[in-house]
Amino acid sequence: MRPIFSFVLTFIISLAANYIIISSGYWYLEIISGAVFSALFCRSTALGFISTLLSGIFAALIYVYPLIQIGAMNILNVTGKIAGINGSILFAIMLLISGLLPASGALIAIPLKIQFYKKQK
Amino acid sequence: MKFKKKDVISVVLGALMILLILTIGSVTPLVSLLNPESGVVQNSKNLIYKNQTIKIPGLYDQVTVIQDKNGIYHIYASNDHDLFLALGYIQAKNRLFQMEVFALTGLGNLSSWLGSSFNLYDRFWTLTGGPLTAENDWQSVLLNASVNSIDAQTVVALEAYSQGINDYIAYAKANNLLPITFKLLSVQPFNWTPLDSFAVQEVMASSLEFGDDALLFSMLYNKLGNSVYQLIPTFSPVPQYYYAGYNGELNQYVLKVSENTYPVNQTVAGLAYQVAKMWDPPSWVVNAHVPENSNEWVVSGNRSATGKPILVGGPVLSFSLPAIWFQVQLVDPNYDVYGVMLPGAPAIIIGFNNHIAWTLTDTEAISWGTFFWMQEVKGNNYYWKGSWYPVKSYHINGIRVNWTNLGPIMAQNGSAALVMTWMGNKISNDLGVLLRIMNISNWEQFRTALESWYVPYQNFAFADNNTIADISAGYYPVFNSTNGLPYNPSAIMPGNGVEYISGSIPYNMIAQIVNPASGFIVSSNQRQVGPSYPYWYGNTMSFSAGFRAMMEFNYLNTHDNYTINDMEELQSKNYTDYEAATTVPYIIRYLSNSSNSTVQEALSYLKNWNYNMNENSKAATIWFFTYELLFNETFIPYLYSHGFLPDYKDLFYPSGLGGSWPDTQGLPSLDEDMAYMIEKGNASPFSNETMSYLLQEAVVRTMDYVQEEYPNGNFTWGHFYGFYFPSLLGISAISVGPLSRGGDYNTPNDASGGGPESNWPSGGQSWIMVVNLKNISDSFGVYPGGQSEDPASPLYANYIDYWMNGTYLPLYYINSSGAFPRSLIMDTIIMLPGDGS
Known part of the structure; x- marks a missing residue:
């Protein structure tokens, strides 16, 4: 599969999976989602990392968008004030965590998959 | 590989x-x-105010909840059970964290949420008996519900209310909507029970009627001897307005009791110090530092422009965000009542119904209902009237609490035990009395209901269409002695059985008045009864100094045809300092011959002053600092020379105007002494200096200070005074203020505070209400805060601006949901019996 296709495929499937995972509340499961789908469709660690990172970020963004429209930024700003952090930075951290969880799964899974195939050969 | x-x-x-x-x-x-699904962003769903229909377990029938355009809830139900269940649900939706913090405070278990730094406070509160009494109160209500209608009413209300709260907790958990404070602290709400409501009641009772004055008095007596009676006189040396009369000859028996203080030795003084040190709760605990500054007055129809009574309420409590009050109208076939209630206790405390209006202030009588005894305790036995009896031990919150017949042992050194009798520990159902008051219709019913009221001692001002009245309800103990003359109950008493509580002041003898000839009643924490009252009623230590009450009395006495607007102006915008009005003319007289140019400059301001503590007044600043410095020059050296200071400096270092100086404490007696000394022109026996000399020193230091602080000469009072509204846990990021405003300790809008170092009050009139008995729907009120505890909500602190400006909001009193004008509705919630979806 051409790298661009594997990138897009990983991104789309991970995005859907991450959205479902976020909806369930078990955020950490994104690690497994990133690992599984990057390992399935990507041969390049870099591509897998980027596609799952973006899928996690966009999944969170799509999930919280309706909440942003009804005042989630107010809540984040207040929480940020209490914690001494800007609300926008908290928002960015939320997206980053949501991206890094599957991306870290990808970083582990893809090299292991490559080694596994090497061994098979 | x-x-x-x-x-x-x-x-x-x-x-x-x-x-x-x-x-x-x-x-x-x-x-x-x-976490996008369970984290704080989900709470944005609570920021939407829209019509909705929800199903709630436990409801019998449909309930309609209308939130009016100001954020106030109006609950319309078809039975009491549904009414209180819906109330619990709505209150939890808006104040769950605050309610549970109040309950944990009352149960002595704050540290379970807030960490080990609260262990000491939990221990102190557990020792006082508060958690035990909450349990006993509820058990007593359950036991008597079949024979006592008030208790039966309480059971229905509290059980339904608890279910409503728990329904909301279940809903919030299922939908990740727990308030963000729970998420920040990583704690989970506990399920509410009626016991928690009684715990909240105990906290409120302790905030209003619980004090360590008797310990301080004993420590002062230990150092000053009989001179303490000059420092803390039984009756005020300056004129007072006693709403319930008894202005005649001084009752000699009462005076003798007050000046018959039991002498304590160093060991006992040490125990007193130890207990007094434990007394101060964390500053944010519900109304931890309640100043004696509340206001209430009621005027009759023949003095009002409406031709019917007007009732004005302004209870002073510590501020917090969310505020102490939750504003609501409750309507069902038994109730149609409007007012404010505490989160966690489902009874309207101040408000009105179709027939009557009422408001409360603290009586502050009888040493705050808190008495101390020196009792002998050896091993597990205490001594009483020649015999030894076993101490009762309770294990509460992991702490062993020991009780004698007089109350909990607060501290012990060898066999010397300091035991406390607090009226808050008497088993009573004061919450039930409030529920009863909510649906009664005349003075006789009101007075009868209050016969069951024990604590906190409150002045209940009352008005209906034709009656104005006030009654200082409570269980006021009467002291007796086998030796004849009892010792002063405002100090530690001997706990060997010689002195004892023989009963209480009969109900028909407690302070009260109905339709006085003057056409008005003022009861703003001043002493309620004059010197001829035949029962011992406390000394000047606890009651307000009375300057505010005198100002309000003078206004009402010299005006007529009061309008609603007049009453609002008097309550919120009248900054006249009565103490200044009575003493500044003397100050000007004493200093008029001074050749000191600084003094003359100060006098030029004071001579043109109208005694209003306005934000833009420089004379107000001069008066405040001159008074404070004069106070210090007079009392501090005296207390040092008698050895009280520095021994007890960390416990009690006084300043004037109710302790308005930073890091000091107030004592009304000393403000009354100060005013009296200024008027008579000398400071004896507290200082050998002449009043002119002391005043000159104070004025010069004042001018030096303000000119140093404001070299441009702009030392207006607004730079030194205003209000601060701290968040419940003291988090500054979600607190509001400080905001400049006029007033001071002696004005109606206020609590003590002010002066340097931004020592601005964080307490004041926690609810201002003017009820028009001519047309009850034409009543007004506001509290400094908002209905929601969510700091991101537009309803978190939205009333503060109104309160600061003295602007009252209309209290929409609408008897049915169908009659509610659309233009006044923010949103409507239809509650149906169901599964919580």
């Missing part, structure tokens, strides 16, 4: 990232707070 280096790096990096996120997630709440 051989890994390439870059693969190894990739795996290690991935593992490290996971480890880092997991670590952050386990040691901080950050990851759970930011």
Whole structure:
């Protein structure tokens, strides 16, 4: 599969999976989602990392968008004030965590998959 | 198998990232707070105010809840059960964290949520008996519900209310909508029970009627001897307005009791010090530092422009965000009542119904209902009237609490035990009395209901269409002695049985008045009864100094045809300092011959002053600092020379105007002494200096200070005075203020505070209400805060601006949901019996 296709495929499937995972509340499961789908469709660690990172970020963004429209930024700003952090930075951290969880799964899974195939050969 | 280096790096990096996120997630709440599904962003769903229909377990029938355009809830139900269930649900939706913090405070279990720094406070509160009494109160209500209608009413209300709260907790948990404070602290709400409401009642009772004055008095007596009676006189040396009369000859028996203080030795004084040190709760605990500054007055129809009574309420409490009050109208076939209630206790405390209006202030009588005894305790036995009896032990919150017949042992050294009798520990159902008051219709019913009221001692001002009245309800103990003359109950008493509580002041003898000839009643924490009252009623230590009451009395006495607007102006915008009005003319007289140019400059301001503590007044600043410095020059050296200071400096270092100076304490007696000394022109016996000399020193130091602070000469009072509204847990980021405003300790809008170092009050009139008995729907009120505890909500602190400006909001009193004008509705919630979806 051409790298661009594997990138897009990983991104789309991970995005859907991450959205479902976020909806369930078990955020950490994104690690497994990133690992599984990057390992399935990507041969390049870099591509897998980027596609799952973006899928996690966009999944969170799509999930919280309706909440942003009804005042989630107010809540984040207040929480940020209490914690001494800007609300926008908290928002960015939320997206980053949501991206890094599957991306870290990808970083582990893809090299292991490559080694596994090497061994098979 | 051989890994390439870059693969190894990739795996290690991935593992490290996971480890880092997991670590952050386990040691901080950050990851759970930011979880898009269960974290704080979900709380934005609570920021939408829209019509909705919800199904609630336990409801019998449909309930309609209308939130009016100001955010006030109006609950319309078809039976009491549904009414209180809906109330619990709505209150929890808006104040769950605050309610549970109040309950934990009352149960002595704050540290379970807020950490070990609250262990000492939990221990103190558990020792006082508060948690035990809450349990006993509820058990007594359950036991008597079949024979006592008030108790039966209480059971219905509290059980339904608890279910409503728990329904909301279940809903909030299922939908990740718990308030953000729960998420920040990583704690879960506990299920509410009626016991928690009684715990809230105990906290409120302690905030209003619980004091360590008797300990301080004994420590002062220990150092000053009989001179303490000059420092803390039984009756005020300056004129007072006693609403319930008894202005005749001084009752000699009462005076003798007041000046018959039991002498304590150093061991006992040490125990008193130990207990008094424990007394101060964390500053944010519900109304931890309640100043004696509340206001209430009621005027009759023949003095009002409406031709019917007007009732004005302004209870002073510590501020917090969310505020102490929750504003609501409750309507069902038994109730149609409007007012404010405490989160956690489902009874309207101040408000009105179709027939009557009422408001409350603290009586502050009888040493705050808190008495101390020196009792002998050996092993597990205490001594009483020649015999030894076993101490009763209770294990509460992991603490062993020992009680004698007089109350809990607060401290012990060898066999010397300091035992406390607090009226708040008497088993009573004061919450039930409030529920009863909510649906009665005339003075006789009101007075009868209050016969069951024990604590906190409150002045209940009352008005209906034709009657104005006030009654200082409560269980006021009467002291007796086998030796004839009892010792002063405002100090530690001997606990060997010689002195004892023989009963209480008969109900028809407690302070009260109905339709006085003057056409008005003022009861603003001043002493209610004059010197001829035949019962011992406390000394000047606890009652307000009375200057505010005198100002209000003078206004009402010299005006007529009061309008609603007049009453609002008097309550919120009248900054006349009565003490200044009575003493500044003397100050000007004493200093008029001074050749000191600084003094003359100060006098030029004071001579043109109208005694209003306005924000833009420079004379107000001069008066405040001159008074404070004069106070210090007079009392502080005296207390040092008698050895009270510095021994007890960390416990009691007084300043004037109710302790308005930073890090000091107030004592009304000393403000009354000060005013009296200024008027008579000398400071004896507290200082040998002449009043002119002391005043000149104070004025010069004042002018030096203000000119140093404001070299441009702009030392207006607004730079030194205003209000601060702290968040419940003291988090400054979600607190409001300080905001400049006029007033001071002696004006109606206020609490003590002011002066340097931004020592601005964080207490004041926690609810201002003017009820028009001509047309009850034409009544007004506001409290400084908002209905929601969510700091992101537009309803978190939206009333503060109104309160600061003295602007009252209309109290929409609408008897049926169908009659509610659409233009006044923010949103409507239809509650149906169901599964909570």
